[in-house]
Amino acid sequence: MTAEQYLAARLRQALAEDPRTTELGVRVTVRGDHVLLSGDVASPGRRAELEAVIHDVAPELTVLDDVKVVPSDAPVGREELR
Amino acid sequence: MIRIAAVGDVHLGEDARGRMRPALDQLGEQADVLLLAGDLTRHGTVAEARVVADEFGGLAVPVVAVLGNHDHHDERSDEVIAVLRDGGITVLEGETATVGVDGHTLGVAGVKGFGGGFAGKCGSAFGEQEMKAFIRHTTEIADSLRAALDGLDTDVKVALTHYAPVPDTLRGEPPEIYPFLGSYLLGEAIDSTGTHLAVHGHAHFGVEHGMTPGGVRVRNVAQPVIRSAYTVYCVEPAVVEV
Numbered sequence: 001m002t003a004e005q006y007l008a009a010r011l012r013q014a015l016a017e018d019p020r021t022t023e024l025g026v027r028v029t030v031r032g033d034h035v036l037l038s039g040d041v042a043s044p045g046r047r048a049e050l051e052a053v054i055h056d057v058a059p060e061l062t063v064l065d066d067v068k069v070v071p072s073d074a075p076v077g078r079e080e081l082r
Numbered sequence: 083m084i085r086i087a088a089v090g091d092v093h094l095g096e097d098a099r100g101r102m103r104p105a106l107d108q109l110g111e112q113a114d115v116l117l118l119a120g121d122l123t124r125h126g127t128v129a130e131a132r133v134v135a136d137e138f139g140g141l142a143v144p145v146v147a148v149l150g151n152h153d154h155h156d157e158r159s160d161e162v163i164a165v166l167r168d169g170g171i172t173v174l175e176g177e178t179a180t181v182g183v184d185g186h187t188l189g190v191a192g193v194k195g196f197g198g199g200f201a202g203k204c205g206s207a208f209g210e211q212e213m214k215a216f217i218r219h220t221t222e223i224a225d226s227l228r229a230a231l232d233g234l235d236t237d238v239k240v241a242l243t244h245y246a247p248v249p250d251t252l253r254g255e256p257p258e259i260y261p262f263l264g265s266y267l268l269g270e271a272i273d274s275t276g277t278h279l280a281v282h283g284h285a286h287f288g289v290e291h292g293m294t295p296g297g298v299r300v301r302n303v304a305q306p307v308i309r310s311a312y313t314v315y316c317v318e319p320a321v322v323e324v
Binding site for chain 2: 019022024025027039040041042043045046070071072073074075076078079080081082
């Protein structure tokens with residue numbers, strides 16, 4: 001468990017600081033041989049970059065990728081502040 | 083009625099060019115102004131700023147922005163600001179912008195903001211130089227936000243920041259990192275200046291709705307929170323009481 005926490009912290013730091021990703025908005029959860037990524041990125045290519053950085057730091061882990069590309073459609077409705 | 087569109091944390095780069103434009107091309111039918119709440123780029127490079135200027139340039143409504151921490155990463159914020167301004171975007175850091183809408187005026191005061199934490203759970207300008215510099219950066223920015231809001235004499239006043247002025251809109255983020263996500267000093271500036279609405283970004287896992295201790299509505303418009311190209315808040319100047 002302790003080792004998993006340190007590994008998750010290293011992976012999070014890599015995603016934040018590696019120029020390929022610089023993502024602070026992606027959650028990293030390590031369970032045994034698996035790492036779960038979740039959150040949102042701005043383009044489809046960035047999901048692949050996340051996996052590449054994770055693989056460089058911890059090639060032994062299987063990546064479960066729940067990351068989504070953030071929707072960029074016009075909003076439905078609006079909020080009236082009264 | 084003043085219709086305020088807002089979005090933050092769009093994190094544009096060449097790979098995301100054009101993704102938002104179809105929605106933005108319709109913006110004039112939905113809103114009177116667009117506020118950008120920082121983290122417009124991924125790394126704060128001049129090339130990414132050009133993508134932002136192209137994406138948000140030439141819209142049917144005025145665009146008013148602040149920078150976020152990502153926009154400072156490449157340490158070229160002056161050049162980033164120049165590119166955005168060349169693209170017709172008004173960039174605020176301690177300044178204000180005023181927009182006229184149907185005979186009423188909307189004033190926007192903008193700063194990046196910074197961390198430090200929230201009342202009772204925050205850092206102090208004490209001890210190591212690094213700690214004092216951290217808190218002083220927040221204090222200086224909050225002071226400039228207060229001065230900018232104070233200087234506005236408009237029907238509606240909006241505070242635009244990247245960092246959060248309240249913890250309400252951070253719910254969903256780990257509480258341990260709240261001191262890196264915002265500062266109560268921003269909220270205090272908002273509460274002391276007759277401000278009607280505060281808009282921020284930065285907290286991707288937070289929630290949209292919050293309120294300052296003084297009862298001012300706060301909206302987290304980080305794109306992963308609002309899950310659209312922008313969101314629209316309508317304010318009726320005549321019915322707003324301060």
